[in-house]
Amino acid sequence: MSEPLGQGVQKWADLLSEKSNGNMKIEIFPDSQMGDKADIIDSMLIGENVCTLADGAFYADYGVNDFGIVFAPFLFDSWDDCWKLVDSDWYKEQCDKLEEKGLKIVSSNWVYGDRHTMTVNPVNNVDDLKGMKIRVPGNKIQSIGFDSLGATSVGMALGDVYQALQTKTIDGAENPISTLYGRKLHEVAKNLILDAHVKNFTTFVVSADWFKSLTEEQQQMLIDTANEAGLYNNEVQAKQEEEYLNKMKEEGVNVVVPDADVMKGFKEKAESFYTHSDEFGWSEGLYEKVKAAMGK
Template sequence: MKTFTKAVALATVSTLLSAGGVFAASFTLGVNTALTTDDPTYKGLESFQQGVAKATNGDVEIRLFPGSQLGKDEDVLEQARAGANVAVIVDGGRLAVFTKELGILAAPYVVDTYEEARKVVTSPMFEGWVEKLRKASGHQILSFNWYQGSRHLMTNKPIKVPADLAGIRMRTPGAPVWMETIRAIGATPTPMGWTEVYSALQQKVIDGAEAQLPAIYGSRLYEVAKNISETSHFFLITGLVAGAKWFDSLPEKYRTAIREEALKAGDKASYGTIDSLADYKKKMQAAGVTFLQPDLKPFKDASRVVYDKLELNDLKKQVDGVLGR
């Protein structure tokens, strides 16, 4: 049954990728994202699409699928490792189930700036993790410098201190580091797909969500929740991840070009995100959202238990070593 389900999933992906007609390119890659087309990260993906086409003289074609058209992130990761020509923008927490080290990238308050994050994900240490992931799960990281913004708490009840989160059902991705962080700062973690969050808030299935400003605005969550507490509990650095089988099928010169273009596009997306944050905040304030700036120390203190519980302290030391802390 599992083999049959996988075959159906791969056939579905193949149908979607070929829906646009016959490709002139020798290789194609469908990139899935939950984000909308106006998100800075999506703009970065468009840059990646254009850069790869130019670098390979059109021999590798990138197709973009916003709004999770190819499925949930976890499903696309499974499709990729099974050999499908798909990739997805995903955080380290969801890759930690395959390679524990990558979970540190999604840990609470692990870095403070994009420059710090970029230094970590372009280091020899990180490349070792990339290779370990290939061997463990058959995934290939193309680049991991896609900053989507710091994640904040969005609720209808003002949140000023961790105690205010008691009894709050908070949507978060299902990876352990995300779940444990939300639990540590006082809320009840409730995993669900991103496209389900709007209706879940509207119907009061959940009481809040935690996300970055571009995603909140793009999904219009400000219509169903009116308070954003700028806790910055996660610095959302994500990666573009494909399958090793597909990647290894490419000529070496294309493999090199694709990783170089992914890094360039990640920079474009990240600086675009940084430049956009003030505007997103202004737009949501105009729509009636109240922004709160709580003291971060209680949230940082509460989240420290996550490093102990998930045994991330040694990895945190390694990150700090790369950053010269």
């Protein structure tokens, strides 16, 4: 709960309790106390009143294939691109499709963070990733995303990463700075390249059936307070990311800020990711549709 996202969730709980005069309440279970994401989503699908954060790559695994593109490497050039997409008709269509599968997104404006790469050995450009075993969450989009950069992706629970880095079972891991620091991964992997391969906005999702059981007023209150807490979360994320990065440097982490040429190399290497569109089950012309939805 000390990480920025945890503070944001607490803010959401406080706002909802206050604005509903105590008639609606969020009970928080941090650190996977209710099981992993798949367990919680399975509970939603039978109508239970649980909520979790999840991302497009996971929604792709639940049958809305096109949603997975939001986790494509280097899809977004800026956070403004993310919010333009979230506000687009294309995004609303994906949310509607997900709701037909039994899952209702109540908020999509939460910054989880730029996902960067932390490694045991230095990475100064994309070629240095070749052959490295990099931990990613266990979904196809992120696995192929890192494979396209020349690394070997390894799906693994986040709680197992510290020991795996310590024993050199893996060579690195990727996540936002707040998670990398919060999990103390910098103690066993002293190199960080700020590649921002994914701009990771996240969503909160509930059971569609449970959501429909609420009154319209309750539904709107849940959505409004979630979005207000999302803005609070984003402010905390920006402030604490800088603090965590400075702490990493103070604790001996070698931080690489890639220049334009290095980033060009990363983006060119990542282009092969999009050749897997059939494997992801994406609709025809999806990349072009998403770019158009962002005004590009």
